[in-house]
Amino acid sequence: xxxxxxxxxxxxxxxxxISFIYxxxxxxKGLKKGAKSFIKLMPxxxxxxxxxxxxxxxxxxxxxxxxxxxDSGFFGYVFGxxxxxVTFMPPFVAYPLGRELLNNGAAYPQVAGFLVALMSxxxxxxxxxxxFFSAKSxxxxxxxSIIGAIIVIGVAWVVYA
Amino acid sequence: xxxFIMKNKFLVLSIIxxxxxxxxxxxxxxxxxxxxxxxxISMLVIVPPIFILMGxxxxxxxxxxxxxxxxxxSGVRGMALAFFLGAFSxxxxxxxxxxxxxxxxxxxxxxxxxxxxxxxxxxxxxxxxYQISTLGIQFSMIINVSMFIVFVISAxxxxxxxxxxxxxxxxxxxxxxxx
Numbered sequence: 017x018x019x020x021x022x023x024x025x026x027x028x029x030x031x032x033x034i035s036f037i038y039x040x041x042x043x044x045k046g047l048k049k050g051a052k053s054f055i056k057l058m059p060x061x062x063x064x065x066x067x068x069x070x071x072x073x074x075x076x077x078x079x080x081x082x083x084x085x086x087d088s089g090f091f092g093y094v095f096g097x098x099x100x101x102v103t104f105m106p107p108f109v110a111y112p113l114g115r116e117l118l119n120n121g122a123a124y125p126q127v128a129g130f131l132v133a134l135m136s137x138x139x140x141x142x143x144x145x146x147x148f149f150s151a152k153s154x155x156x157x158x159x160x161s162i163i164g165a166i167i168v169i170g171v172a173w174v175v176y177a
Numbered sequence: 178x179x180x181f182i183m184k185n186k187f188l189v190l191s192i193i194x195x196x197x198x199x200x201x202x203x204x205x206x207x208x209x210x211x212x213x214x215x216x217x218i219s220m221l222v223i224v225p226p227i228f229i230l231m232g233x234x235x236x237x238x239x240x241x242x243x244x245x246x247x248x249x250x251s252g253v254r255g256m257a258l259a260f261f262l263g264a265f266s267x268x269x270x271x272x273x274x275x276x277x278x279x280x281x282x283x284x285x286x287x288x289x290x291x292x293x294x295x296x297x298x299x300x301x302x303x304x305x306x307y308q309i310s311t312l313g314i315q316f317s318m319i320i321n322v323s324m325f326i327v328f329v330i331s332a333x334x335x336x337x338x339x340x341x342x343x344x345x346x347x348x349x350x351x352x353x354x355x356x
Contacts, residue, residue: 018223019267019303020223020267020268020303021222021223021267023267023303024223024226024227024267024268024272025226027226027230028225028226028227028229028230029226031229031230031233032229032233035233035237042236042237043233043236045232045236046229046232046233046234046235046236046237047229047232047233048232049231049232049235049236049355049356050228050229050230050231050232050233050235051228051232052356053228053231053232053275053278053354053355053356054224054225054228056353056354057274057275057354061220061271062217063185063187063188063191064187064271065213065216065217065220066188066191066192066195066209066213067187067190067191067194068212068213068216069209069210069211069212069213069214069216070191070194070195070198070205070209070212070213072208072209072212072216073198073205073206073208073209073211073212074198074205074209106269107304107307107308108307111307111308111311111312112311114311114312115311115312118312124316128316128319128320131312131320132299132320132324135298135299135304136295136298136299136324138270138298141270141271141274143186143187144271144274145274148274148277148278148350148354149277149347149350150343150346150347150350152338152339152343153287153291153339153347156291156331156335156338157291157294157295160295160327160328160331160335161295161298161299163327163331164323164324164327164328167323167327168319168320168323168324171319171323172316172319172320175315175319
């Protein structure tokens with residue numbers, strides 16, 4: 017089990033116990049509500065994972081290394097943001113990959129743009145996000161993150177130039 | 178049929194993609210399905226406690242409290258709370274959506290919810306520590322400080338971008354998903 021899972025299970029477990037001690041009925045009602053939401057939200061979320069599975073099969077770390085390598089120049093920035101935006105990767109894969117890219121001679125700004133887009137732009141979540149909130153809201157959140165990626169590239173470029 | 182496609186654009190797109198890669202090389206298809214299964218499993222591992230938290234949040238925290246702490250008139254304090262909730266969290270962005278829905282249901286200001294989602298997606302503290310240990314403190318700080326500033330500014334801008342009707346629609350959806 018990952019560290020994240022341990023933290024979140026501990027939190028949920030402790031709060032459920034405390035809640036149960038204070039008020040049994042309320043706790044059961046809460047758990048029931050949670051289960052109901054789970055059943056409602058799952059059908060929206062599940063198809064995403066097929067898409068993520070396909071993406072992960074096509075966009076491998078080797079593929080990313082090949083486009084973000086040394087001297088990838090301007091296209092390196094663009095590809096970094098585009099690939100980062102459409103791909104999905106847990107941080108425990110993403111950050112070591114970033115380190116490796118840097119060790120293999122990729123420039124800091126390109127890796128920065130890629131990582132920021134990877135973490136904060138979630139085009140794979142777009143369908144779910146539009147259903148839960150709205151397409152406009154999902155669009156705003158993702159555009160903000162892309163602008164963020166461009167700004168981070170700029171800052172990294174100034175700092176490491 | 179047409180309605181099914183419109184309602185499940187993403188699923189249909191995925192299936193088409195799957196057929197295309199099967200034609201190119203069946204090896205990709207196996208890999209893709211393998212990944213899908215392991216992604217679904219890892220999500221099913223992380224997601225149940227999120228829904229427990231969502232349910233407990235719903236029964237214990239009165240709407241008035243959230244309106245006061247994160248609602249229309251909550252100002253900087255509301256944003257600070259949104260930041261802490263997003264930063265002291267764990268789990269993929271997808272796990273943040275249910276919590277965001279319940280915040281909306283309880284009357285949090287939408288820009289605060291958006292700020293919470295943005296912070297969750299890239300400034301979670303457990304992740305930041307890991308980031309520092311792999312990428313170094315300077316590089317990590319360049320990324321995180323810049324993103325923090327971008328998110329703060331965009332939360333202010335986002336407030337102006339939604340009409341009253343749109344904000345009301347968010348609440349209705351949130352109510353639908355957390356009855």
